Amino acid sequence: MTSPLDDRERAASSHPEPLVVRTVPLDAPDDLLSLLPEDAPLTWVRRGDGLVGWGEAARVEVGGASRFADAERWWQGVVGHAVVRDEVGLPGTGPVAFGSFAFDSRSAAGGVLVVPRVVVGRRDGHAWLTVVETAGTLGAAPDWSLVARHVAGLTPVRAPGPVAYASGAVEAEDWPAVVARGVAAIRSGELDKVVLARDEVATTAEPLDVRHALRRLADRYPTTWTFSVDGLIGATPELLVRSDKGLVTSRVLAGTIRRTGDDDADLARAAILAHSSKDLEEHEYAVASVARALAPYCSSTNVPDAPFVLHLPNVLHLASDVTAVLGGGDAEGGPHPTSLALAAALHPTAAVCGTPTEAARDLIRSIEGMDRARYAGPVGWVGADGDGEWGIALRSAELDPDDPRRLRLFAGCGIVAASDPAAELAESRAKLVPMRTALASD
Structure with missing residues (x-):
């Protein structure tokens, strides 16, 4: 309503x-x-x-x-x-x-x-x-x-100088206990999957020039969507929805393993990820949630039989590109839903919330211990014809409107019954690397 x-x-x-x-x-x-x-x-x-x-x-x-x-x-x-x-x-x-x-x-x-x-x-x-x-x-x-x-008339881009990091709403060493509560809820049958996130606070020596961070993100992560909207910045690898002249695309990421920096070792880790029952289960929930959300708006939907491994500089992801064709408008012959309406219908996917959605969202509210704000929400653009692109605000940071030296950085992990809390903490640290790198002055 x-x-x-x-x-x-x-x-x-x-x-x-x-x-x-x-x-x-x-x-x-x-x-x-x-x-x-x-x-x-x-x-x-x-x-x-x-x-x-x-x-x-x-x-x-x-x-x-x-x-x-x-x-x-x-x-x-x-x-x-x-x-x-x-x-x-x-x-x-x-x-x-x-x-x-x-x-x-x-x-x-x-x-x-x-x-x-x-x-x-x-x-x-x-x-x-x-x-x-x-x-x-x-x-x-x-x-x-x-x-x-x-x-x-532009001013030169300024580096932020040294950056200090501190835990956010939940201390890093306490976060595995949060994950353990999520695993326990899953094993007790309350839900199938939940995505739990944490934040950390970065304080820069000089007021942050956002252009510095955006440049470093775009250079180091060119296959992601680098974004800046109203104090929210980042480089997301996950396309929530693109609507382009009736064709709809959504890139789903779920299932992650950290890279080692050694090409041969990372190829072996990619093979492990592609056959990991825990990660494949997590990915299946995410893809299914996207397909279900698109179905009422589309005349046909194509879901790949198996995910591919997306290689990013810091992590490897299981990824699937779900495509669909918009239906013929509403029952009265009205226009297609806009990209913003599709983003609203898709949000939150299992990739950032869990399955079932309501149970996962309630558990997040109960145990996560922080306000995500616009982290993991839709970010992007819409045009006059309704077409546009919306990503999920991952690998992101929120600028403090009252302190130009302070930012909140975010990372989240998909939790299923087989999840190990210590491993999830390590994964969250890997997902914080892009924004930490973006703030560095070297």
């Missing part, structure tokens, strides 16, 4: 004039991340393609169980009244909103959609510039000179 936006949310989402959106083609920039400003950069980039944005033309903050529906309704209102001139016509052109949402409906973190004033995108060798204004602020036709002036 959805609820209308309250007065606070209406104030946060106000945009008194319809937006005027103009998209023009560009020569492909060499490096999207080099265009980012220090202040509130917006980013969704993988292998050099994607979207970056800056400035804020419109914004909505939402909360509670209706956060996705409220954000969707607001976005439909924005694009329904916008004046759009799109000379490119690719996914990500025209008006787009970057967004991130809390894992738990009870979290005060809620959710946010931000419409940038300027977006530069690149896809398959094509690039574009989108400028969002109102009729009262309409300037000259956008072109590369706007970007060039922006770049000329």
Whole structure:
């Protein structure tokens, strides 16, 4: 059941004039991340393609169980009244909103959609510039000179200096006991799988320049989606959903083993992972949850017979790419569900919550000992036509809005009956490596 936006949310989402959106083609920039400003950069980039944005033309903050529906309704209102001139016509052109949402409906973190004033995108060798204004602020036709002036005014990227780390809500040495409680609940038949997470606090010597962390993430983890939305940054290997002209894709990751740094040893570990009954069980739950969530919206779904092993610099994952074709709209012949609506339907998957969903979420609330905020929630973007890409906010950190030197880093592990608490702690440490590396100054 959805609820209308309250007065606070209406104030946060106000945009008194319809937006005027103009998209023009560009020569492909060499490096999207080099265009980012220090202040509130917006980013969704993988292998050099994607979207970056800056400035804020419109914004909505939402909360509670209706956060996705409220954000969707607001976005439909924005694009329904916008004046759009799109000379490119690719996914990500025209008006787009970057967004991130809390894992738990009870979290005060809620959710946010931000419409940038300027977006530069690149896809398959094509690039574009989108400028969002109102009729009262309409300037000259956008072109590369706007970007060039922006770049000329950028400050140099700063390293954060030495970083100190401390346990977060639960001390690291106490976390295996949390995992043991999860294993006990599973063995007693309360549920089949639960994903348990922990946080740690990083304190940098200098105020963090987010661009430093984003650059290091993109360089070291090019196959992941590097993101920055409203103080949430990271590089997720898990694509919750992509909707592109009727084709839906979801990359599911569940089942992990740490890399050794030795290629031959890692090949052997990949073979172990691919045949691990514990990890295959965990992965099967995650894939099944995605297929079930997509089924009401799709005319056909393809689930691979077996996962492949995804090699990342720090870990190996079992991975499956689930694909589907959207059905013919609703019973009255209405439009397809948007990517944001699909993300809402999929969240939370078994890969970040557990199976059954409600039992896993209740157990997380009971024993995890922290507010995940927007960690493990959907993060990504949606376009005016509803297409877009949403990842799961993993390998991520949340900036403290009151202290530019402080961040919360997160990592989680899938727990099944065969899980070993000490091994899960080691896995969580491996999953913290990307963000720790991103903050390093060397």
